[in-house]
Amino acid sequence: MAGAFLTPLVDVLAKRMNHPRARDYFALAVTVGTLLLVVDMATSVLGGDILVYKLGGWAPPLGINLAVDGLGLLVGLIVAGISTLVVIYSFVFMRQESGLGQYYTLMLLLTAGMMGVAFTGDIFNLYVFFEIMAISSYALVAFRRSKISIEGAIKYLIVGSLGTSFILLGIALLYGSTGTLNIADIASKLAVINTTSGSTPLISIIALTLFVVGFGIKVGMIPFHAWLPDAYQAAPSPISAIMAGGTAIVGVGALLRVSYFIFGAPMVGPLLIGLGLVTMVLGAFMALVQRDLKRLLAYSGISQMGYILLSIGLGTALGITGGLFHMLNNAVYKSLLFLAVGAIIYRVKTSRIDELGGLGRKMPITAGIFLVGALALAGMPPFNGFASKLTIFLAGIDAGYPILSGIAAIISVVTLAYMIRAFIAVFLGPQTGRFENVKEAPRSMLFPMMVLAAVCVVLGVLPQLGFSAVEPAQEVLLNPSSYIGEVIPGA
Amino acid sequence: MITQLSFPILLISVLMPLLLSISFPFLGRRLKPKKLAIVSFILLLVPLVTITSIFMTPTLRGGAVDPPFFSHPFAGSFSMLLDPLSAPFAFGIGLVTALVALYSASYMKHRIEEMEHEGLTPPSIGTYFMLYTMFSAAMMGLVLSTNLIEFYIFLELALLPSFFLIIWYGYGNRIRTAIMYLLWTHIGGLLFLLGVLAFGSSTGTFDILNMQTLTFNVGLGANLPIVVMLMITIGLLIKMAVFGVHIWLPYAHAEAPTPVSALLSPALIGISGYALIRISYILFTTQFQEISTILLGLALLTMIYGGLMALAQDDFKRLLAYSSISQMGYILLGISTLTINGVTGGMLHFMTHAIGKSVLFMVAGSLIVQFRGLRSIGKMGGLASKVPITATLTLIGFLFLVGIPPTLGLWSKLYIIVGTLDKAMAMGTIALVLISICLVVGAGMTAAYSFFTLKRIFLGRTPRALAGESVRGWSNLTAVIALVAIVGVALFLYPAVFIDPLKDFLGPLLPSTP
Structure with a gap:
């Protein structure tokens, strides 16, 4: 079981072993291996266990450790699943590009960074993995080396490194006040400080703010979102998919891990609700006016992130369940949509809504899959978005904020409006002569999309599956003491 | 008394068409439209036969419920219930959807040819039948739901296919219309x-029917703020298109492909009337009584407004759409009286309207097919000599709406009016006079738009443009329409089948009338 935790390290090593022919399959093998290991861990973590692996055998809090709890597992599962599918998708999509060795290396690095953030039990390591993830994604955004992608990448680089330095500063403050870097240890020591002094010291509040801003930048929370649409638009579609479905989710996971574990729900809640609300509303209205499909999806991703933060900020069991479930669902359908747009770009070479039209006849499967994603995003039954949005609405009412549920419902109508608008503009309407010879996307691109679409339907028809996947994560967030106890026996 | 069945036969009868409909696009490549229509008809016959046979079994007449097929701690248990309240709805929907499926084949063949002629490429007829069958089955599931969440899911499941039916096969500016309808x-x-979530989170259950005791959760929301009830009710009223929130209906129903109009117009919006009793009234008994007077006023307004607008229309389908608004006014009127007679009439009127309006829409459709897209009443005239059977069927359809024997409309209108007068008398002399005036005006207007339209289409002189038109044989279209009409006439003779159980069911629920 402990071998599972070496996965991120294996991934890091993978970049040394690029053989030109074998690298596609090697990348696939690594991601599939990661996925299998995570699934293997899933059985025991879902059973309520927390797996702890001590690097070098040093006991925490001094030694560095990896710990897989419900939250880490959920994020890890999403990341590994989506990375695998994206690698398969990339085989054909990226075939014409040069420098694929770097591409797969960076992709594996990105995956490694994400897995590391999900699993680490040490806050400095979290920062390190976070930087790995960030730097590899900067490079991937700039992969095409066109003007637009360089610009997007530089914007992302500047804003992103600002974010990571905020995180580093926050870590420094925490280390200064507690003298430890282990997450579990910090949490228990801070709790002691809070109870002895009777109030929260200013330094923790500053640290918390730094963390929220730092991770907020990463997940594209408004008002720290400016980089996101540019970067998503500039990146190759598989990378947009992995960023929307993986990186953003990891950001949320890390934000939750740090804020809920270390600072506790009552302090973070109102902040998350407020930011989530703004993010949700503005993101949706920005999406409504976009003229580029990828930008539209980027803004809609921002808006959905708002739902997640809002719901988790409620701090109730139901709210956290809804938020985490929505996080899972959002990862699935948002990467699905990016892959579908990628398929369109692959065949038509544009993602501008004005130029597209009437593609439904030529690419019926892509159209159907896009539709599944769009309806899931809009929260229509029988797709997965419905179950999680329903939970979020219910959580809002349950927690005594029916007005939040009301706003969320209105935004849901806006979501439906912009997704349907996009669907109609791209797939319906008259065909333009330019698209006379457009064919359906190749099979190896359709396969990952179909898998994701199937997940949308399965989680929608059997929401119990989703609920049981997020249950352990929700328990961990509400009750960090079991995690602390597991990592540092006797604390 | 509600009996629990040992086998989820209702569920299966709804899910079968719902799930099997996915195969239509593939079947569509092999089979001709007519065969597809027959497959769809048989699939939709399954729920119709099931509910008819359950309802005809004397021991099950008080209500039959499936064992729950899905249970969740906070969502409650989902099941399917056929009882005297849902029976007229389930029967009406089953009948209309199954027969309109047969009608669809020739109509849609014509419509798709027409669209291809315009240079458009609509999805194949197999896709049409998939969406159609899904839509129909979802409506059936809607009526049989026993849980609020389940109800909502079916509501959206009915909405989506109908949206695509309009956007792909509709007339006019169909994309705009469809988006308006959807939003x-x-x-x-x-x-x-x-509203439902607020209800569920404070009462702890989303069940309308308590599956343990097999009784309804009557008045369970009594202690909730009235806002919760208002949200549920207004949500339903939007779907019902009562006056003030009716703007979407004339567009959607007039521009939808005609067989779909025949379902949308009477069936889907009427279900909201059912939900007003099943959900708003049963769960929020006292609050609903408080607003019933407002609903009464709204109903009269809707009735008269719909009638007036119908009189002013030139497009036959748009006229029928406005007439639907007016008839929704009648259904709401019956409900808002909260008297046994009124509610019975309202529920029965759903069936009347479903049969009558689907006959009329199908007639409008066959005119469109026979006279190459002719919809404007101003361009019609003297068609009785060309299409005598169609003319007769139109007459019967309008008789349903006006409430003249030999149609079921007589009974439903009679009950609604008796119920309204009961209520009006309890409200005082002035109310009685006002309401009576409104009723007379409303009834007069229905008669007026019905018979004027009839005269303008079928009597008088034939316009020169149509005089030379040769009419192709559409016997299969008219046969289906006739079959629907015949069932409606048969129900005129035996209305007690639905009325008596309904009265027994409503008696203990409604406040005692003075």
Whole structure:
């Protein structure tokens, strides 16, 4: 079981072993291996266990450790699943590009960074993995080396490194006040400080703010979102998919891990609700006016992130369940949509809504899959978005904020409006002569999309599956003491 | 008394068409439209036969419920219930959807040819039948739901296919119309959902029917703020298109492909009337009584407004759409009286309207097919000599709406009017006079738009443009329409089948009338 935790390290090593022919399959093998290991861990973590692996055998809090709890597992599962599918998708999509060795290396690095953030039990390591993830994604955004992608990448680089330095500063403050870097240890020591002094010291509040801003930048929370649409638009579609479905989710996971574990729900809640609300509303209205499909999806991703933060900020069991479930669902359908747009770009070479039209006849499967994603995003039954949005609405009412549920419902109508608008503009309407010879996307691109679409339907028809996947994560967030106890026996 | 069945036969009868409909696009490559229509008809016959046979079994007449097929701690248990309240709805929907499926084949063949002639490429007829069958089955599931969440899911499941039916096969500016339809009804649905969630989170259950005791959760929401009830009710009223929130309906129903109009117009919006009793009234008994007077006023307004607008229309389908608004006014009127007679009449009127309006829409459709897209009444005239059977069927259809024997309309209108007068008398002399005037005006207007339209289309002189038109044989179209009409006439002779159980069911629920 402990071998599972070496996965991120294996991934890091993978970049040394690029053989030109074998690298596609090697990348696939690594991601599939990661996925299998995570699934293997899933059985025991879902059973309520927390797996702890001590690097070098040093006991925490001094030694560095990896710990897989419900939250880490959920994020890890999403990341590994989506990375695998994206690698398969990339085989054909990226075939014409040069420098694929770097591409797969960076992709594996990105995956490694994400897995590391999900699993680490040490806050400095979290920062390190976070930087790995960030730097590899900067490079991937700039992969095409066109003007637009360089610009997007530089914007992302500047804003992103600002974010990571905020995180580093926050870590420094925490280390200064507690003298430890282990997450579990910090949490228990801070709790002691809070109870002895009777109030929260200013330094923790500053640290918390730094963390929220730092991770907020990463997940594209408004008002720290400016980089996101540019970067998503500039990146190759598989990378947009992995960023929307993986990186953003990891950001949320890390934000939750740090804020809920270390600072506790009552302090973070109102902040998350407020930011989530703004993010949700503005993101949706920005999406409504976009003229580029990828930008539209980027803004809609921002808006959905708002739902997640809002719901988790409620701090109730139901709210956290809804938020985490929505996080899972959002990862699935948002990467699905990016892959579908990628398929369109692959065949038509544009993602501008004005130029597209009437593609439904030529690419019926892509159209159907896009539709599944769009309806899931809009929260229509029988797709997965419905179950999680329903939970979020219910959580809002349950927690005594029916007005939040009301706003969320209105935004849901806006979501439906912009997704349907996009669907109609791209797939319906008259065909333009330019698209006379457009064919359906190749099979190896359709396969990952179909898998994701199937997940949308399965989680929608059997929401119990989703609920049981997020249950352990929700328990961990509400009750960090079991995690602390597991990592540092006797604390 | 509700009996629990040992086998989920209702569920299976709804899910079978719902799931098997996915195969239509593939079947569509092999089979001709007519064969597809027959497959769809047989699939939709399954729920119709099931509910008819259950309802005809004397021991099950008080209500039959499936064992729950889905249970969740906070969502409650989902099941399917056929009882005297849902029976007229289930029967009406089953009948109309099954027969309109047969009608669809020739109509849609014509429509798709027409669209291809315009240079468009609509999805194949197999896709049409998939959406059609899904839509029909979802409506059936809607009526049989026993849980609020389940109800909402079916609501959206009915909305989506109908949206695509309009956007792909509709007339005019169909994309704009479809989006308008989708957003309006989705807003109504979400308002309903929020109310439902507020209800569920404070009472701890989403069940309408308690599956342990097999009794309804009557008045369970009595202690909730009235806002919750209002959200649910307004959500339903938007879907019902009563006056004030009716704007989407004339567009959607007039521009939808005609067989779909025949379902949308009478069936889907009428279900909201059912939900007003099943959900708003049963769960929020006292609050609903408080607003019933407002609903009464709204109903009269809707009735008269719909009638007036119908009189002013030139497009036959648009006229029928406005007439639907007016008839929704009648259904709401019956409900808002909260008297046994009124509610019975309202529920029965759903069936009347479903049969009558689907006959009329199908007639409008066959005129469109026979006279190459002719919809404008001003360009018609003297058609009785050309299409005598169609003319007769139109007459019967309008008789349903006006409430003249030999149609079921007589009974439903009679009950609604008796119920309204009961209520009006309890409200005082002035109310009685006002309401009576409104009733007379409303009834007069229905008669006026019905018979004027009839005269303008079928009597008088034939316009020169149509005089030379040769009419192709559409016997299979008229046969289907006739079959629907015959069932309606048969129900005129035996209305007690539905009325008596309904009265027994409503008696203990409604406040005792003075």
